[in-house]
Amino acid sequence: MALSVQPLKRGTQEKTTMTLRIEKDSNGQRTTIRLIGRMQREHIEELKAQIKAGGASVSLDLNEVRLVDLDVIRFLATCQAEGISLVHCSRYIYDWIAKERFRGQ
Secondary structure: OEEEEOOEOOOOOOEOOEEEEEEEEEOOOOEEEEEEEEEOHHHHHHHHHHHHHOOOOEEEEEEEEEEEOHHHHHHHHHHHHOOOEEEOOOHHHHHHHHHHHHHOO
Protein backbone atom coordinates (compact mmCIF):
# COMPACT_ATOMS: atom_id res chain seq x y z
CA MET A 1 0.00 0.00 0.00
CA ALA A 2 1.35 3.46 -0.80
CA LEU A 3 0.01 6.80 0.32
CA SER A 4 0.94 9.83 -1.70
CA VAL A 5 0.65 13.51 -0.86
CA GLN A 6 1.42 16.37 -3.19
CA PRO A 7 2.45 19.55 -1.39
CA LEU A 8 3.52 22.67 -3.25
CA LYS A 9 7.21 23.56 -3.34
CA ARG A 10 7.95 26.89 -1.71
CA GLY A 11 7.89 29.77 -4.13
CA THR A 12 6.54 27.77 -7.05
CA GLN A 13 3.33 26.30 -8.33
CA GLU A 14 5.11 23.05 -9.16
CA LYS A 15 3.99 20.03 -7.15
CA THR A 16 6.25 17.36 -5.78
CA THR A 17 5.18 13.94 -4.63
CA MET A 18 6.14 12.79 -1.17
CA THR A 19 5.15 9.25 -0.44
CA LEU A 20 4.81 7.15 2.65
CA ARG A 21 4.69 3.50 1.79
CA ILE A 22 3.13 1.11 4.28
CA GLU A 23 3.96 -2.60 4.04
CA LYS A 24 2.35 -5.11 6.34
CA ASP A 25 3.67 -8.56 7.22
CA SER A 26 1.82 -10.96 9.51
CA ASN A 27 2.43 -14.50 10.63
CA GLY A 28 -1.00 -14.84 12.21
CA GLN A 29 0.22 -13.98 15.70
CA ARG A 30 2.33 -10.88 15.15
CA THR A 31 2.01 -8.08 12.60
CA THR A 32 4.88 -5.84 11.54
CA ILE A 33 3.98 -2.63 9.76
CA ARG A 34 6.95 -1.29 7.84
CA LEU A 35 6.95 2.43 7.09
CA ILE A 36 9.04 3.79 4.25
CA GLY A 37 9.60 7.44 3.38
CA ARG A 38 8.34 10.64 4.93
CA MET A 39 5.55 10.44 7.51
CA GLN A 40 3.34 13.41 8.24
CA ARG A 41 0.15 14.19 10.14
CA GLU A 42 -2.07 13.27 7.18
CA HIS A 43 -0.78 9.68 7.31
CA ILE A 44 -1.74 9.05 10.93
CA GLU A 45 -5.37 8.04 10.36
CA GLU A 46 -4.42 5.43 7.76
CA LEU A 47 -1.71 4.08 10.04
CA LYS A 48 -4.20 3.86 12.92
CA ALA A 49 -6.48 1.78 10.68
CA GLN A 50 -3.58 -0.50 9.73
CA ILE A 51 -2.62 -0.94 13.39
CA LYS A 52 -6.20 -1.76 14.33
CA ALA A 53 -6.46 -4.30 11.51
CA GLY A 54 -3.12 -5.81 12.59
CA GLY A 55 -4.56 -7.44 15.69
CA ALA A 56 -3.31 -7.60 19.26
CA SER A 57 0.43 -7.77 18.61
CA VAL A 58 1.73 -5.05 16.30
CA SER A 59 5.14 -3.51 15.82
CA LEU A 60 6.12 -0.56 13.66
CA ASP A 61 9.35 -0.90 11.68
CA LEU A 62 10.76 2.60 11.20
CA ASN A 63 14.04 1.60 9.55
CA GLU A 64 13.28 3.48 6.32
CA VAL A 65 11.40 6.47 7.75
CA ARG A 66 13.40 9.51 6.72
CA LEU A 67 11.44 12.47 8.07
CA VAL A 68 8.59 13.00 10.54
CA ASP A 69 6.71 15.95 11.96
CA LEU A 70 5.72 16.76 15.56
CA ASP A 71 2.26 15.18 15.26
CA VAL A 72 3.86 11.93 14.14
CA ILE A 73 6.29 12.02 17.08
CA ARG A 74 3.37 12.42 19.49
CA PHE A 75 1.50 9.62 17.74
CA LEU A 76 4.51 7.30 17.98
CA ALA A 77 4.86 8.12 21.70
CA THR A 78 1.21 7.15 22.17
CA CYS A 79 1.80 3.92 20.25
CA GLN A 80 4.67 3.04 22.58
CA ALA A 81 2.55 3.81 25.63
CA GLU A 82 -0.12 1.45 24.27
CA GLY A 83 2.37 -1.41 23.91
CA ILE A 84 3.17 -1.11 20.21
CA SER A 85 6.88 -1.66 19.74
CA LEU A 86 8.94 0.63 17.54
CA VAL A 87 11.72 -1.32 15.85
CA HIS A 88 14.67 0.01 13.87
CA CYS A 89 13.85 3.51 15.08
CA SER A 90 16.48 6.11 14.19
CA ARG A 91 18.21 7.86 17.05
CA TYR A 92 16.78 11.29 16.20
CA ILE A 93 13.20 9.96 16.23
CA TYR A 94 13.77 8.01 19.44
CA ASP A 95 15.31 11.06 21.16
CA TRP A 96 12.52 13.34 19.96
CA ILE A 97 9.87 10.93 21.30
CA ALA A 98 11.66 10.93 24.67
CA LYS A 99 11.76 14.74 24.75
CA GLU A 100 8.07 15.01 23.93
CA ARG A 101 7.19 12.43 26.58
CA PHE A 102 9.22 14.42 29.13
CA ARG A 103 7.44 17.67 28.15
CA GLY A 104 4.06 16.01 28.56
CA GLN A 105 4.71 15.05 32.19
